[in-house]
Amino acid sequence: MIIRRPPDIASSEITPEQVYVDRRSFIRLAAAGAAGAAMTPGSLSALGRPSRGQQVRFEDMESELGEPVNSYEEITTYNNFYEFGTGKSDPARNSGPFKPKPWTVTVEGHVAKPGEYHLEDFLAPYKLEDRVYRMRCVEAWSVVVPWRGFPLADLVKRVEPTGSAKFLELTTVVRPDEMVGQRYRVLEWPYLEGLRIDEATNPLALLVTGVYGRDLPNQNGAPLRLIVPWKYGFKGVKSIVKIRFVEEMPRNTWWAMNAREYGFFANVNPEVSHPRWSQAHERRLGELRRRETLMFNGYGEQVAHMYAGMDLHKWF
Amino acid sequence: MAASRRIVLGLKVVLWLSALAPAAWCAAGYFFDWLGANPIEKLTHVTGMTALVLLLVTLAVTPFRRVTGWNPVIQLRRPLGLFAFFYVCLHFSIWMVLDLGFRLDWVWDDIKERPYITVGFTGFLILIPLAATSTRGWIRRLGKRWTKLHRGIYLAASLGVIHYYWLVKADVRLPLRLGAILAVLLAMRVAFWWSKRREKVRRAAVPAASAAAR
Known part of the structure; x- marks a missing residue:
């Protein structure tokens, strides 16, 4: 039985031990940096890059818990992106005609500096970094992904939200011509997601433009998507065209569609079970045995404080 | 007679090949790693x-026979039903094992707490006695009760469709289509039963007239 073939590596390609050891420390450092960045946000961008002149292969990367990243193929052929169809392989198969360039992003609402940008200009002020995150889907499967992006917090700071900005609302593009899934109203289009402002400024929240050091493929949400690794995957809105700062809690798509099963916060929580899937355990792609699901997907140290005093059974 | 026997034989070969194809595809896919990331x-x-x-398809055999009047097709019903049960068993074992x-503990949790699994599992349980009594010996032994027992497939198939419908997150088009097919197949049975009953009533009321009509 073959779940995952061992890679064919020439011995000359095997990473020297010193690089290996350094890589581990750099990833730990990156994770610690992400955790500590609440106090020193400036330090964040300096960390987390495969730097120091050493070649770290993306496929050799690990999470801060020592979990190896999933293969590029797994990450880019098994997706939930209903704009391209509801099957897991539909996005990879149907997203060919989608054109992520040119791209425009609008920032609006309660901010001092609203604007409409070409993607290149939008990204120009930020330093991209690589981060390995677990992603846990609400359907009880998970992957470990080396994303490339920048902290959403940096954007929030730059556009200067006013006192009335309590939430962010992020919207996916609508292009039924290029996105076959949008020709049928399986969900309300456009896909919409939201974050509380403190969640958006949490150092773990990333605006992502790449994976495995390459530009995001269409099926993974090109050219710009959100990653909030302590929440279920559906919070990671893809192909973002609009970021609006609002006062009221946005009605995110899945919550609007089925409030009994999906909420606004959607924090990974093994104790709050979903009517269709046990959330206590998950299948990591490429693994045979299921794993126990971690509270906040293992990021409790960095995010739990934001929900202190909240009843997480009510605010699921 | 010989011609229809040959047709049935041919259909049986087609049935065996096409019913085994998905299992063969699964086994090959597992070994050659073409089943995707999950x-x-x-x-x-x-x-x-x-x-x-x-x-x-099993449930379509009887309506087909009634509509076409081609009785030998009934010989396909048992192998079809047993193949269906075979895949239900595979499906269940893959999930559990x-x-x-x-x-x-996880298995029981799922059966207890997730409605789509509760109904799917119930459908599986209903099919077990049907599969077990599918032999000639049991048909003889149970007589009329066999027919009654095997009406359980109506319920099992309905639960199967509900299982699928409840499992789907948003795109319910395919489960609804299967549900519609099932509804037609069951409705045809009601129609047959109804026309048979009316026929009986008519014959009982005016035996002379129906005799004359013959």
Whole structure:
């Protein structure tokens, strides 16, 4: 039985031990940096890059818990992106005609500096970094992904939200011509997601433009998507065209569609079970045995404080 | 007679080949690693879908016979039903052994707490006695009760469609289509039963007239 073939590596390609050891420390450092960045946000961008002149292969990367990243193929052929169809392989198969360039992003609402940008200009002020995150889907499967992006917090700071900005609302593009899934109203289009402002400024929240050091493929949400690794995957809105700062809690798509099963916060929580899937355990792609699901997907140290005093059974 | 026997034989060969094809595809896919990033999920889906389709085909045999009047087709009903049960068993085992790793506490949790699994599991339980009594000996022994018992397939197939419908997150088009087919197949039975009953009533009321009509 073959779940995952061992890679064919020439011995000359095997990473020297010193690089290996350094890589581990750099990833730990990156994770610690992400955790500590609440106090020193400036330090964040300096960390987390495969730097120091050493070649770290993306496929050799690990999470801060020592979990190896999933293969590029797994990450880019098994997706939930209903704009391209509801099957897991539909996005990879149907997203060919989608054109992520040119791209425009609008920032609006309660901010001092609203604007409409070409993607290149939008990204120009930020330093991209690589981060390995677990992603846990609400359907009880998970992957470990080396994303490339920048902290959403940096954007929030730059556009200067006013006192009335309590939430962010992020919207996916609508292009039924290029996105076959949008020709049928399986969900309300456009896909919409939201974050509380403190969640958006949490150092773990990333605006992502790449994976495995390459530009995001269409099926993974090109050219710009959100990653909030302590929440279920559906919070990671893809192909973002609009970021609006609002006062009221946005009605995110899945919550609007089925409030009994999906909420606004959607924090990974093994104790709050979903009517269709046990959330206590998950299948990591490429693994045979299921794993126990971690509270906040293992990021409790960095995010739990934001929900202190909240009843997480009510605010699921 | 000989011609229809040859046709039935031919149909049986087609039936065996096409009913075994999904299982062969699954086995080959597992060994050659073409089931995608989540092979266990793929196996679960393929076996489940095959089971549902075969249940519907099984249920189509009787209406087909009534409409066409071609009785030999009935010989396909038992192998079809048993193949459906075979895929239900595969589907169940893949879920319990491969997916949940035989953790019986997880299995029980799912059966108890997830409605789509509750109905799917119930459908599976209903099919067990039907499969067990599918032999000639049991048909003889049970007589009229056999027919009654085997009406359980109506319920099992309905639960199977509900199982699928409840499992789907948003795109319910395919489960609804299967549900519509099932509804037609069951409605045809009601129609047959109704016309038979009316025929009986008519004959009882005016035996002379119906005799004359003959």
